[in-house]
Amino acid sequence: MYALEQAKKEIHLALKKALGKTFSVSPDMLLLPPKPEYGDLSFACFELGKGLKRNPAEIATELAAKIGPSTFVKKISSLGPYVNFTFDEAVFADHVLTDITKSKARYGKSTTGKGKKVLVEYVNLNTHKEVHIGHLRNAALGQAAVKILRLNGFDVTPISYINDLGNNVARCLWGLIHLHPGEEPGESDRLNFLGRVYAEATVAIGEDPEKRAQVSEIQRNLETMEGDVVALWKKTAKWSMDGLKAVFDELGLELDRIYLEHELIEETHEIVKKLLTEGIARISEGAVIVDLEGEKLGVNLLRKSDGTLLYNAKDIALAYRKEADYQADRSIVVVDNRQTLAFKQLAATLKKMAFPREVLHLAYDFVTLPEGAMASRKGNIVRWSDVRDAMREKLLESTKGRHPDWKEKKVKLTADALVRSAIFFMMLRQDSEKVITFDMEEAMAAEGYTGPYLLYTIARIESLKRKAPVSAAHAPTLLTHEREEGLIRKLAKYPSMVQMAGAQYRPSVLAQYGFELSQEFASYYESVRVLDETQKELTAGRLGLANAVEQVLTNLCEALGLVVVKEM
Numbered sequence: 001m002y003a004l005e006q007a008k009k010e011i012h013l014a015l016k017k018a019l020g021k022t023f024s025v026s027p028d029m030l031l032l033p034p035k036p037e038y039g040d041l042s043f044a045c046f047e048l049g050k051g052l053k054r055n056p057a058e059i060a061t062e063l064a065a066k067i068g069p070s071t072f073v074k075k076i077s078s079l080g081p082y083v084n085f086t087f088d089e090a091v092f093a094d095h096v097l098t099d100i101t102k103s104k105a106r107y108g109k110s111t112t113g114k115g116k117k118v119l120v121e122y123v124n125l126n127t128h129k130e131v132h133i134g135h136l137r138n139a140a141l142g143q144a145a146v147k148i149l150r151l152n153g154f155d156v157t158p159i160s161y162i163n164d165l166g167n168n169v170a171r172c173l174w175g176l177i178h179l180h181p182g183e184e185p186g187e188s189d190r191l192n193f194l195g196r197v198y199a200e201a202t203v204a205i206g207e208d209p210e211k212r213a214q215v216s217e218i219q220r221n222l223e224t225m226e227g228d229v230v231a232l233w234k235k236t237a238k239w240s241m242d243g244l245k246a247v248f249d250e251l252g253l254e255l256d257r258i259y260l261e262h263e264l265i266e267e268t269h270e271i272v273k274k275l276l277t278e279g280i281a282r283i284s285e286g287a288v289i290v291d292l293e294g295e296k297l298g299v300n301l302l303r304k305s306d307g308t309l310l311y312n313a314k315d316i317a318l319a320y321r322k323e324a325d326y327q328a329d330r331s332i333v334v335v336d337n338r339q340t341l342a343f344k345q346l347a348a349t350l351k352k353m354a355f356p357r358e359v360l361h362l363a364y365d366f367v368t369l370p371e372g373a374m375a376s377r378k379g380n381i382v383r384w385s386d387v388r389d390a391m392r393e394k395l396l397e398s399t400k401g402r403h404p405d406w407k408e409k410k411v412k413l414t415a416d417a418l419v420r421s422a423i424f425f426m427m428l429r430q431d432s433e434k435v436i437t438f439d440m441e442e443a444m445a446a447e448g449y450t451g452p453y454l455l456y457t458i459a460r461i462e463s464l465k466r467k468a469p470v471s472a473a474h475a476p477t478l479l480t481h482e483r484e485e486g487l488i489r490k491l492a493k494y495p496s497m498v499q500m501a502g503a504q505y506r507p508s509v510l511a512q513y514g515f516e517l518s519q520e521f522a523s524y525y526e527s528v529r530v531l532d533e534t535q536k537e538l539t540a541g542r543l544g545l546a547n548a549v550e551q552v553l554t555n556l557c558e559a560l561g562l563v564v565v566k567e568m
Contacts (some may be wrong), residue, residue: 002107003095004492007072011041011085014073018066023048030085039077039084040092040489046081056081089485093476096492100548101474108498108555113154119326120146120158122334123253127164127240128172130195131247131384133423133438134367139251140427141364142334143561144507146254151559152502157326161259161318162244164237166311168198170219173229174211175201176236191243192383194236219308223265247384251420252561259321261314268309268317272302280352288313290349300345315346316353323357330358332505337363337433362505364432370439382438391419391444403567417563418444418452424561425451429511449515451562454553457518459568460525461550468531468543475541483524484545490517494552498559507560514556521549 001009008027015025030041045063049056060078067076067083072095075086100107122142125135146158163169175197176183185193205211221227248255272288275281281290286305292298302313322331335343343361350359369382395415403411422443429449430436446452465472479488494513501509524530530542557564 002099002492002495003072003092004496006095007085007087007092008041010070010072011043014067014070015043015063015083018063019048023051033082033084036486036489038079038082039075039086041085043083043085044081045083049081089480089488090477092492093479093485093488094474096488097474097476097544097548100491100551101544104551105555105558107551108495108559109151109153110495110499111153112499112502113149113152115155116153116330117155117157117326117328118149119322119328119331120149120156120334121161121322121332122146122158123248123255124161124163124333124335125244126166126168127162127237127244128169128194128198129240130192131244133382133384133387136251136384136423137364137367137427137436138334138336139248139253140424140561141362141432141507143251143253143424144428144510144559145332145334145362145505147559147561148498148502148507148510151498154502157256157328158254159257159259159322160248160255161261162241163261163311164240165219165222165261165265167215167219169233169237170215170222171201171205172198173218173232173236174205174215176232177229179204190239192385194240195383216306216308220306222262223308225262250388252563257325259318264314264317264321265309267321268314271317271320272309272313275302275353280349290345290352292345292348295348297341297345297348300349312342312345312349315342316349319346319350319355319357319359323355328357330360332360332362334362334364337365339363362432365435367427367436367438370437387423387440388419391422391440392416395419395444399568414565414568417565418455418568421451421455421557421562423451425454425511428507428560429515431506431508446568451557452568454514454518454557454562455565456568457521458550458553458557458564459566461521461546462566464530464546465543468539469533470536470540470543472543472547473537473540474544475537478538478541479545481524481528483520483527484542487517487520487524487545487549490520491548491552494556501559510556510559514553514560517549517553517556521546 008030011030012025012027019025025043030043033039033042043063045056045059049059052059057078057080060081060083063083064076064078069075072087072091073085074088077084077086103109120142122145123135123139125131142158146156149156172194179200180197205215218229221229222233272281275290276283276288281288281302284299287301288303290300290302292300300312301310302316303309319331322328333343340361340363347359392415395418396411399411399414400406426438426443427436442448443450444452446456479485497509497513501507528542530539530546532539554564
């Protein structure tokens, strides 16, 4: 149990003893006061006053007088309807710094999800399309969900579902046949080449009924694996999968398994037949639908009148395949909010089928450019590879400028770490329901609400340690400056931030916390002389505090998928 939890438990027991059986109190009722001068934790007496039909302020005064100091608490006071508890700074600091020093990379972990299995399905990209900067939000959010849920004790399996047979694939193949017959791109350009062909084909096909019929025929052939187009699909699907896996590796994504759309066709047809037999689905104008008008979700279209399956049908098959493979307590699917209706239709249909598990949609909004939204079919996207190369070039140049003595390999590793960290942080710093306007220059900035700013704080602490005349030491009784006390309080909150981020599926909670912790350390560094040759014992204690800040920031960066570098 971490220091703040111990303190809450101690206060909770004291309140229970003071209140007796008049009121049931829990640790969750202890709040963080809005100002430090009010104390470290507060208990509001509004509900108690309502139950006893008494003035809450009077009750607060009585409770403050009745409860005495304890291990963590040195002062109890009342302010209006609140009972305020002030910690013994030296005791609290000792416990917080000991927690971090002993736990190291485990600091912040909890057992909230112990014994519960969770699937996180993310980066469900399409083959025959390019990877653009918008896809990075899905990658960052899904990866963070995996890591944060694991920190909270859940048994997490990360997976992906790749759409390799959809209408976009048929359009791309149509474009290869009619617009680029026999053309072979260079190996490094295959993924982007297919994306360009898809965009060109979409324009060329337009609303032409004959061309659209040709695309439908290609899609039917792919679902039955018949016809000459299958060989072209196999070759180009491999190009895509090789390219996608290279991107996943480059981004450090954890994926235990990748499901492919074409593997689910046979069982999807069987599920559609079963739904028709059981009366859950019906034929409407030649198409197969599940009527969800009663749930105010319209109709769930499973199979078109031309016989081709839709994603909604294949998503049902995927749900049952995942159930057979993992029997997870919860299945989380990270998909953008354009799919909200489809996901609700999936959940409603699965409910009609008595599906046994909870399915959760972790939705997020668009990543836009300053000039507007991106769309692969229109070709107005910013490719991940282009963004990466542009950022890498700038960061290589700036890193070489700061460290002309570094070897080329170290410069490259640092620049690559900064690229990924800058993008991931920008994708995670806002709540998922908010639109992100991607700004490359802002993402790379070493100052402000950015990933590099957090990494710079770690690098600054490393620099302090290299220059220090003594080694770091555990000396909490010497850390009496108000900035030091503020940092310790902030460090103590990290485990609760991890729990909040996991419970709410909000990595932005940790991003905001990391930024605030970095700001507090910057203020501390400017206000206090950390390295003081004349006070070596105090210097050692302050280095111990700096070590704790570095450890927490390192843990947080790992949770968000950022790559820590010790020098910048």
